[in-house]
Amino acid sequence: MLEDDIDLLLPRAHIALSGPPPDKQAAIEFLLDLVAANDRVSDRGAAFDALCERENVATTGVGMGIGIPHAKTAAVAEPSVAFARSRAGIDFDAADDEPVRLLFLILVPAVRAEEHLQILSSLSRALMHEDARETLLAADDAETVQNTVREAMD
Amino acid sequence: MPERVVTVVPEDGLHARPASNFVETASEYDIEIQVGHVDGDLVNAASMLAITGLGVTSGEDVRLVAEGAEAEAALDELERILSTPEGEG
Numbered sequence: 001m002l003e004d005d006i007d008l009l010l011p012r013a014h015i016a017l018s019g020p021p022p023d024k025q026a027a028i029e030f031l032l033d034l035v036a037a038n039d040r041v042s043d044r045g046a047a048f049d050a051l052c053e054r055e056n057v058a059t060t061g062v063g064m065g066i067g068i069p070h071a072k073t074a075a076v077a078e079p080s081v082a083f084a085r086s087r088a089g090i091d092f093d094a095a096d097d098e099p100v101r102l103l104f105l106i107l108v109p110a111v112r113a114e115e116h117l118q119i120l121s122s123l124s125r126a127l128m129h130e131d132a133r134e135t136l137l138a139a140d141d142a143e144t145v146q147n148t149v150r151e152a153m154d
Numbered sequence: 155m156p157e158r159v160v161t162v163v164p165e166d167g168l169h170a171r172p173a174s175n176f177v178e179t180a181s182e183y184d185i186e187i188q189v190g191h192v193d194g195d196l197v198n199a200a201s202m203l204a205i206t207g208l209g210v211t212s213g214e215d216v217r218l219v220a221e222g223a224e225a226e227a228a229l230d231e232l233e234r235i236l237s238t239p240e241g242e243g
Contacts, residue, residue, distance in 0.1 A: 058174035062202040095177055095202055117169070121209025128207055 006150040009119070013038045014082040015142035020090065020103060027090050028055070028069045031105035034082040040107075047075040047107060061092025061100055066127050070106035072116050079108045079115055081123070083145055085136070102127070102136050126152030156226050157219040159192060160233045164240045168210035175235050177202045185222025187232070192217050199232065 014034045020027040028051055032044065041047050050071035054060065060069045067090065082105040089099025104123055108116035126132055132152040139145050164172040180187045180199035188196035190208065192215050197204035199218070210216055216236065220228050 054170070057170045062206055064201075064203055066203060068206070095174075095181065117167070117209055117211065120169075121207050124203050124207035124209075128203055 006146055006153070009079055010081040010083060010146060010149060011038065012142040012146065014080065015145050016082075016084040017139065017142070017145075018085060018087065020084040020086050022086070022088055022090055024055075024067075024090055024092055024100075025052070027067075027084070027086070027100075027103060028052075028105070031069065031082045031084050031103060032107075034084070035076070035080045035105065035107060038080075040078065040080050041075050042077070043073075043075040047071065047073050050075070051105075051107075059093045059095075061094030061098075062124065063094050063096040063098060064127070064133065065089070065098045065101045066104070066133070067092045067094075067100035067102070068104045068106065068120065068123065070108075070116070070120055072108050072110045072113055074110045076107045076109055079106075079112065079119060081106050081119065083136075083149075085139075102133065122153050123149070155219055155221050156229055157217060158229055158233065159215050159217050160236045161215050162210055162212055162236050163238065164236075165212050166240060167212045167214065168205055168208060168216070168236070172235060172238075172240065173202065173205050176232060177205055179231050179235060180228070183220075183222075183224055183228045185220060185224060185228065187218070187220045187225075187228055189216055189218050189232075191215075 190196035
């Protein structure tokens with residue numbers, strides 16, 4: 001189900017191959033703004049607060065240069081993922097001290113908790129493949145990012 | 155090889171703070187520790203990415219396997235984290 005829905009979950013408008021600021025909090029805002037600019041966030045402040053609250057519980061810097069800030073929030077009506085890539089790397093306070101280069105933001109409506117965990121775990125499994133990470137680091141266009149995520153989540 | 159099956163008690167499942175405590179503890183031991191669903195593949199217990207990929211929810215059973223000098227001690231401590239309700243850890 002997820003595999004067929006990548007275009008809805010992670011549309012090209014939510015993909016930035018460069019540009020996130022080097023500061024963690026600002027990078028999360030950058031990702032949020034990709035989704036907000038696509039008219040999917042009804043309350044940007046509430047969405048940002050939910051993301052920060054989750055981040056304060058434990059970092060979403062999961063290691064291997066990957067950050068997956070995520071939250072359940074009533075500020076979105078449909079599950080949405082955004083991707084951004086940082087050449088310089090961002091300090092996410094990850095357990096392995098690796099700077100984060102691949103960033104995925106996940107926002108899921110508050111009432112769809114199961115889907116939230118499902119997207120988070122599928123995406124994490126996909127990113128465990130080294131070839132998927134390498135392809136994302138080298139991707140020249142948004143379509144490559146979508147295809148890589150689609151294939152890796154199969 | 156020492157192993158055991160543990161029911162995950164925290165409301166968040168193996169996510170957020172419990173997952174963070176779990177990975178941190180597993181990392182402190184200089185031995186190989188693996189975790190997985192009872193009928194599934196095992197992953198590195200010291201990798202947050204791998205743990206997040208398991209998608210373990212509250213009430214589910216997980217299998218813990220460790221090999222090495224302090225295997226039983228490591229499993230004791232990891233079991234304690236998985237068995238402790240949120241906020242009491």
